[in-house]
Amino acid sequence: MKKYSIILLCFVISLIVIGHHSYQASGQTTYMYPNLPAPIGKQPVLITSAGQTVEGGIVQKLAQQLHLDAEYRPRALATDLYEYETLVIVAGYSYNGLLHKNRKLAQEKERIVELMKEAEAEQVPVVIFDLDVQYRDYEESWEFLAMTLPYADYFIGKKHEIPPQNLMDMIQDYKVKSTFANEIEDMKTPFNSVFR
């Protein structure tokens, strides 16, 4: 029996971790508005990524399905904003995404800060997308959310069984209108409500 003690310990710790996650997942339900009551943005739309995840491409696909006049430019700069009426930011950190775009984290942060400042100066409405922050629960992902949410007019995210407290605090502090959808497909409705 003694020779199995460490093996059992490994399995028990694994079960504790799984149990901890499932306990977290069985919390209260938060009710949100299904979409905006009136449009806040106009077309053309600039879609860009804050953190270079592949999810930027998914939001572009959603925009295509909604027949929006949108362009996906993952490395868009503040100077590019002049030709767009709405800014959509897809937040989330990707280590490989930054490597692929040959960018450093500091450069990416600087780009987002400049873009946010320009959006505020030009009074361009900002929509933040979060497709999987519950799985990309990285320090860098939260940094990007913290950098973009103060300038956001609308937040569309994936529904959490129990929403992350810091996300809810930021949404409340910056008085950002928000909608949480069960699935990516369901995000089309609130996204459409931004423009129509």
Next chain:
Amino acid sequence: MKQQTHPFWGTLGIVLVFYGMLIPALTMDWSMYIYEEIDRSLIEEDSGKLLVTAFAYISRNVLMFSMIFFGTLFLTRYFVKNSSTVRFQIVYAILSLMAVWALNFLYAEYYAYLPQLLTIGFILLFSTYLPQQRYFALTFLVLLILTTTSLQWLNLIPSLSHYGFGTNDLAVSLKTVDEFLTDHNLFSTIALVFFLIFFIIALIFTTLIHLFNKQIATLKLYQAQGKELQRTRNDLIESKVYQEMHTLVHDLKTPLVAIEGLLSLMEMKVKADDHKSKSYFSRINQSVVKMKEMISDILYEDIRKEIPVEELLDYVMSHLNTDDLPIDFEVHIDEAVPPLYVNKIRFSRAISNVLENSMIYLHDRGGKIKVDVTNQANRTCIRIEDNGPGIDQANLVHIWQEGFSTKNSSGIGLPFVKRVIESHSGSIEVSSEPGSYTITTITIPQHSRKEAIG
């Protein structure tokens, strides 16, 4: 099982862990290919391409974690001698988790600890059933690859994401795109199927290796039992032969007595001046007396009598077939050596056995056998040296065991020699240098006739 803690194992472990850690940096093109293919499958809305990308992702992770966990095995072997102890498992688990932590520290890919912890748990569980033998590292590697492959697929099962599986960048990207393209249907089934397939293969592999090892162990046991049975049978046969020989020798006494009596009658009838016939009768009588003595020596082991060393050695040499052998015999006897007080027949057989052992190995290649008899502080020392192939140190400790032989003989020669020498209150030692010489030294105490009678 005790392992050697040679620095080679430690070095190999460090090299493997080091290169395992470098995999994300060394295979950056591979990571970029995975990232691009995820992006492309999204643009083309091609779930087949996404599945192929998932295989590339799993292969990269298996290569990386197998190298790290295999490296930590060697590192643990360097630190802990006995691989079947709990201490070994603790050190292995700690080193492996430390390596995963270092990986997350070096690269911000955020690999989940849960699948790695389960991999460590299962690999330790499976390895307890692996034989701790020559090919342990190889079987461990195969099992490690199977287990890692199986558990890496858990990272792509979307429903397990809530429980801490698949938190790293590429796994999340794959699962998010899968949700958009197939509503999680692709990875929910495929990843589960591949997890089960590889896990069952790992289970079957462990069971087969375990059963094979058990079969080998049983076979070895049967072989040992067979050998023991054969030895007992030989002992029994030997004992029966000895008993029959004893009876036969005993029965020889009756015709000898008849011969002796009839000879004395016939001698009485010989004319007083027939000196030639009288001389013949005298010689026949002497032979009969000698034969009676020999019979007594065989029948009664305790019988001792004084015999000069030269006479004993002549008697031994006359019974050895040394004709036409390319062996030089050199005999040297100190003048001061008193007569030996021994059982002539048994002691001669003992000396013959030692000489025959030397002769067997010199039979073909030729050589020299030197017999030195010296006087050493009231003890007589008989030193027999040959320049034959010698005896390995590993075999030297077993030569006194009955049944032990390196030349397919009965293996009872040297134990008999030892028994005879010890029954004469003497001692025997064998020293040897493989490829050079073998020296057998027999020492027996010298008895005065008075002591012997006493």
